[in-house]
Amino acid sequence: MPTNRTDNYALSQWERSDRILMEDFNADNAKIDAALRGLEERVSLLYRAVPNLAFYLGQLAITDLSRHRKNMPQRSMLYEDFSIPEFSTLSGSAQIKDGVLQVVGAGQTGRMQSLNISIGYKERAQAKLWLHRHEDSPRVTPLLNESEMKYTGSFHGSSASGGGNGWIDEFTLDCQSITSAQVTLPMDCGKREFVKIHDYALFFF
Numbered sequence: 705m706p707t708n709r710t711d712n713y714a715l716s717q718w719e720r721s722d723r724i725l726m727e728d729f730n731a732d733n734a735k736i737d738a739a740l741r742g743l744e745e746r747v748s749l750l751y752r753a754v755p756n757l758a759f760y761l762g763q764l765a766i767t768d769l770s771r772h773r774k775n776m777p778q779r780s781m782l783y784e785d786f787s788i789p790e791f792s793t794l795s796g797s798a799q800i801k802d803g804v805l806q807v808v809g810a811g812q813t814g815r816m817q818s819l820n821i822s823i824g825y826k827e828r829a830q831a832k833l834w835l836h837r838h839e840d841s842p843r844v845t846p847l848l849n850e851s852e853m854k855y856t857g858s859f860h861g862s863s864a865s866g867g868g869n870g871w872i873d874e875f876t877l878d879c880q881s882i883t884s885a886q887v888t889l890p891m892d893c894g895k896r897e898f899v900k901i902h903d904y905a906l907f908f909f
Contacts, residue, residue: 810896829879854875
């Protein structure tokens with residue numbers, strides 16, 4: 705039985721005169737295992753909470769900046785509401801009308817490519833993009849620096865640019881040594897009447 709124990713988890717602190725018992729080692733290992741499990745749960749919760757917090761704070765910031773007609777510093781977040789068409793390169797049947805990126809007509813396709821913007825990163829990062837589309841529009845899978853982003857889910861909500869209710873789709877991509885960002889949106893109406901995108905917000909974590 706150890707004479708002394710640590711302050712936080714009461715782990716064994718051995719003296720030369722202490723009798724060594726297997727039960728003491730097993731008890732220490734059980735305490736360490738439980739502590740690590742608790743840490744993993746808290747990290748997992750934080751991993752989920754931080755992107756959600758960034759999204760909602762970002763929406764508030766975007767709404768305020770849009771209302772005052774100011775641009776957001778392009779460092780760890782990029783936002784596009786298509787209010788300045790010159791910032792986008794369009795091809796195919798893609799057009800920007802009244803601040804909405806769209807392709808109209810069943811079977812029609814188009815493509816939007818943003819400016820290539822420096823973001824000041826030089827290390828590994830995870831990109832997370834939220835795209836707001838019209839509720840009757842098919843989903844669009846964005847490309848970040850020509851790499852297809854992974855779709856992770858959708859929820860119903862309104863855009864910060866005032867596009868009304870619709871679907872907000874979430875996408876992620878793990879990036880290596882990224883120093884700039886260019887977003888491409890390939891649009892395909894398929895059998896639908898249109899593709900309409902109101903805005904997107906891209907964060908780097």
